[in-house]
Amino acid sequence: MDELRLDGNAAAGPLGEVFSFEVTTAEYACRGCGRAGKLGEAMVYEVRDLGTIIRCPDCDSALIRLAHNRGRYLVDLGGMSYLMTG
Numbered sequence: 001m002d003e004l005r006l007d008g009n010a011a012a013g014p015l016g017e018v019f020s021f022e023v024t025t026a027e028y029a030c031r032g033c034g035r036a037g038k039l040g041e042a043m044v045y046e047v048r049d050l051g052t053i054i055r056c057p058d059c060d061s062a063l064i065r066l067a068h069n070r071g072r073y074l075v076d077l078g079g080m081s082y083l084m085t086g
């Protein structure tokens with residue numbers, strides 16, 4: 001494999017494209033049970049003063065945890081084995 005090692009700033013272009021997609025039609029795979037589906041069909045829980053948790057409708061595992069605090073976002077995508085744009 002031919003790889004070129006750069007610092008993290010080099011990923012700004014491709015990551016900017018990936019993270020500006022239509023979320024509701026994006027497809028995920030749950031790391032807990034393997035279910036694949038559209039994010040728009042997952043279960044969303046708003047937790048006051050903490051943020052948002054998106055859970056798998058089959059096994060209830062947290063797919064995405066989103067916290068917003070002091071103007072900054074923290075996103076935990078660890079509950080998914082992948083997320084694919086729709």
Ligand SMILES: [Zn+2]
Pocket residue numbers: 030031032033034035056057058059060061
């Ligand atoms: Zn699941």
